[in-house]
Amino acid sequence: MSEGSTTPWASYFNYFTEVEEHFQKARGTSLFLLSPLDWALIESWKNSGVPLEAVLRGIDVAFEKWRAKRSRVQMVNSLAFCAQPVMVEAQRMADQAREPESAPFASEDLRQYIERNSAAIRATSVVEFETVAASLDQVAGELAELARDPEQLEQRLNMLEQKLIALARSRQTDEQALAIRRQLDAQLGPYRSKMTAPQIAMLEAQFLDKALLESAGLPRLSLFYLA
Numbered sequence: 001m002s003e004g005s006t007t008p009w010a011s012y013f014n015y016f017t018e019v020e021e022h023f024q025k026a027r028g029t030s031l032f033l034l035s036p037l038d039w040a041l042i043e044s045w046k047n048s049g050v051p052l053e054a055v056l057r058g059i060d061v062a063f064e065k066w067r068a069k070r071s072r073v074q075m076v077n078s079l080a081f082c083a084q085p086v087m088v089e090a091q092r093m094a095d096q097a098r099e100p101e102s103a104p105f106a107s108e109d110l111r112q113y114i115e116r117n118s119a120a121i122r123a124t125s126v127v128e129f130e131t132v133a134a135s136l137d138q139v140a141g142e143l144a145e146l147a148r149d150p151e152q153l154e155q156r157l158n159m160l161e162q163k164l165i166a167l168a169r170s171r172q173t174d175e176q177a178l179a180i181r182r183q184l185d186a187q188l189g190p191y192r193s194k195m196t197a198p199q200i201a202m203l204e205a206q207f208l209d210k211a212l213l214e215s216a217g218l219p220r221l222s223l224f225y226l227a
Contacts, residue, residue: 015046015055015224019079022056026063027076037187038079040207046224048202050090058086080191083199105226107147113226114140114157117219121164124217128171132164136221154223161221165209168216180211 019042024032034042045055062082076082105113118136121129139146139156146153169177184207192200213220 015052016042018052019045019055019059023059023079023082026059035078035187036211037184037191037203037207040210041079041083041203043210044199044202044206045086045090047206050086051093054089054093055082055086057089058082058084061085061089078187078191080188080194080203083191083195087196087199105147105223107143109226110147110153110223111140111143113223114143117221120217120219126167126171126216128167129164129218132160132167135160135163150223157221157223164218164221165212168212168218171216172212176215180208180215183211184208 016039020034023034023038042055059079059082062085063076065085066076066081114136118133118140121133121136139153139160143153146156184204188200188203188207195203210220219225
């Protein structure tokens with residue numbers, strides 16, 4: 001993707017796809033599938049405000065250094081390999097942040113998305129989740145106003161997602177939590193030395209939240225997942 005080819009909001013909503021395709025291209029294997037750890041790492045970058053261009057440049061830098069090595073015994077099998085170069089590029093671009101120009105979705109698309117998520121939550125038949133579904137219904141009823149300010153709408157949805165995560169975690173058994181933690185440790189273990197403590201903490205949180213919602217059959221609520 002060339003710089004300036006999309007608005008900041010368009011880049012925001014295409015974040016996952018752009019990173020996935022760029023990593024596959026840099027690796028030279030278009031059929032390579034990202035792992036849950038990779039998806040969690042992408043989400044941590046997005047939620048931290050790391051510009052998409054910084055991620056793409058960081059991936060290129062990481063692979064340039066890898067190819068420059070005389071001995072390349074192991075293939076690059078995770079985005080975690082690119083974590084440090086991505087953060088370096090993000091720091092370089094910190095002074096280039098811009099305000100969103102326009103929202104990319106029509107009000108009706110937003111309404112259908114929110115109502116679909118509300119229905120998915122109720123489909124779990126868990127009484128504790130009803131408060132979140134009801135709040136989503138309220139958001140849908142206020143879209144005429146909220147759609148004018150995508151940042152405010154995203155904040156509302158993120159707040160409800162965090163509430164949903166907290167409710168789901170309160171219902172999680174010790175065995176379920178341990179199984180997810182073991183999966184995380186197995187995937188993250190080889191890459192801990194390549195990331196800072198804050199990066200690891202954020203990645204762990206994103207991975208655990210994502211796995212928790214998936215195991216409970218619950219949707220993500222952020223506008224990001226409308227793309």
